[in-house]
Ligand code: HEM
């Protein structure tokens with residue numbers, strides 16, 4: 001552990017840090033590769049997550065090609081389709097979104113937003129990234145081993161996940177589980193940093209109730225992830241032992257290819273409990289950071305203070321707590337005591353209350369705001385629309401009677417893509433367009449950005465909106481080819497083809513975005529320190545991009561919350577968090 | 592899943608208590624100026640590393656609570672045959688208790704600035720922890736020798752798995768302990784290592800507590816309690 005310079009008496013980081021106390025890179029390697037600077041680690045996390053995300057995107061093209069034009073692409077056989085689904089789902093949820101929100105945004109924004117010089121355990125933080133990278137490498141290796149990646153669906157339900165009929169049963173599943181275990185270990189190292197930094201390294205005056213909502217979102221999500229990921233760890237380890245040593249934690253007595261297996265007596269339901277004890281909080285682990293980011297984007301780009309800040313904080317905490325008692329709503333069709341079903345349906349519907357509160361407060365923040373339709377704002381608006389859309393279908397599915405017929409149809413696929421696929425991705429994009437100027441000192445190209453936004457937003461609707469309808473028709477999910485059926489009319493096939501074309505176009509727009517990221521790094525407009533006129537601390541750094549140690553010689557002192565926009569009587573249209581009040585003669589602090 | 596629910600309720604209570612002291616009802620939009628920071632008010636807040644350890648222990652705790660949940664769910668299936676607990680486990684438990692006591696002793700010595708006491712405590716704590724680990728391995732061999740293999744019954748699988756996970760955590764602790772000991776060795780100033788010694792002691796006590804709970808579970812002592820929990824949920 002690192003000796004953090006710390007004023008143990010006051011419990012607050014001392015304002016000045018001597019040269020020796022900070023970790024200092026000594027060579028090119030320790031500056032850019034094995035760096036312990038949270039900002040560099042954030043960029044490493046983001047690049048890795050986006051690269052593996054591209055793999056998941058390509059897989060989604062392949063799946064859509066198969067669904068849109070069944071029979072045309074002979075190189076996609078049913079087994080491969082299942083493998084694509086599995087890898088796509090797993091990568092998107094865990095290796096892209098979780099890593100990007102917490103490892104990427106968390107690492108970059110937490111120290112800057114709370115006014116710290118760095119994370120509190122920089123060495124552990126660096127290890128976290130390298131273990132994550134290792135997890136990604138192991139994951140990618142499944143594509144190259146005999147038998148290919150696992151094909152049991154991203155939920156990896158046993159017994160099927162490790163039986164010989166399932167693709168990837170050989171090596172794929174073993175490596176997948178190993179990769180998950182690594183991911184969780186790596187995440188825990190990072191997560192400790194994010195939580196303890198928020199608890200301990202806030203600068204003078206930065207009370208909890210002055211934290212930007214982005215920090216609240218990431219903080220709560222990290223706490224949840226730290227407590228929920230162990231469930232996935234336990235499930236993965238036990239499944240791995242079932243596969244490798246022939247134990248029967250989850251494996252029931254069964255006959256495989258005409259022969260009795262060595263397994264007996266295990267409980268697949270036990271796996272489902274463990275998996276969803278992690279799986280449901282996971283939805284909010286990607287949603288809460290998105291909530292926070294969206295709140296900040298809306299406030300900055302509508303030049304208005306956030307409506308109901310306290311309510312927002314309470315809602316975030318309430319959602320975090322409640323989401324640990326709803327997991328079994330994923331198991332309505334697995335068989336359970338009816339009272340259990342009732343209990344979990346109730347808790348599920350209760351979560352809708354704090355979630356709805358958040359939506360109202362966003363709308364009320366926008367109300368009579370001075371809305372600038374900048375690219376981050378566009379993405380924020382898109383997030384709200386998409387999230388509401390997906391949330392409403394979620395209310396349908398939260399009810400046992402409605403869920404039972406819709407379970408395992410495309411309706412469910414449409415629902416979760418809206419609520420935990422497209423919506424968080426919109427927040428990611430909004431966040432990147434918003435903070436890129438701070439990270440690089442340059443603006444992203446406006447024309448390319450608007451193109452990226454409109455194609456992605458409208459395109460995503462073109463893909464997933466009609467999908468609800470297919471689900472209501474009864475079109476099952478995870479099917480390579482549904483063939484000729486009585487309940488699916490011919491027009492549904494045209495719709496499928498249309499959705500696939502839309503998916504390809506959306507995918508192309510992401511390439512434009514990646515190009516923009518690289519191009520603007522060299523050719524983008526110079527941004528200056530605070531191009532959006534934002535009040536929160538990260539925009540008040542003495543240098544842009546922020547230098548090593550973030551704050552130059554002295555830590556900023558915080559005098560107000562992060563949302564002082566359009567304050568009546570104030571000189572500018574925003575007041576930075578570290579600007580002393582008029583009455584108080586500053587001791588040289590403040591701009 | 593009752594063990595993990597109980598554990599989460601505990602965490603929620605702690606989190607709720609902490610949050611209740613953070614003035615969450617403040618109206619930040621009305622308050623300007625340097626606020627009295629709660630961290631300043633409370634006088635001495637614990638050092639960062641200690642808080643980090645606390646958060647880590649919460650994570651490890653949830654890991655073990657989940658194992659216990661899985662254990663208590665799986666043991667109700669018909670094929671469960673409890674395995675005889677090797678007598679060696681009692682000896683091992685003794686070693687682990689000694690180990691914890693020794694580290695506590697090292698910590699009190701560190702507070703008295705008694706460097707020899709610290710070194711003695713750390714070394715004997717480490718030695719008895721290693722004894723514990725070796726004893727666990729021997730217990731494994733005894734069981735395997737008597738025909739209780741990992742895969743032959745879920746009770747055996749859980750026994751090996753849970754003891755292995757606990758042992759791994761202890762081995763991780765030994766790494767930290769080794770680093771602390773070498774730090775003490777090199778620098779004569781006890782003040783500089785007091786915190787590290789304290790952290791090791793806390794971690795050891797925690798692992799001892801976990802071990803006692805696991806022992807109760809594996810020997811079937813807590814069966815009655817597990818039953819009650821199960822009844823509560825159904
Ligand atoms: C343009 C973007 C995307 C397209 C075209 C797309 C397409 C698909 C398709 C075709 C399936 C398989 C449906 C089936 O046959 O069951 C699928 C499954 C899935 N997708 Fe996406 N997806 C996209 C983005 C995302 C994102 C951003 C996420 C992040 C949460 C995500 C998460 C999942 C999950 C969890 C599954 C379920 C896998 C399983 O059934 O095991 N997708 N997606």
Ligand SMILES: [Cu+2]
Pocket residue numbers: 279280283326327329330
């Ligand atoms: Cu859920």
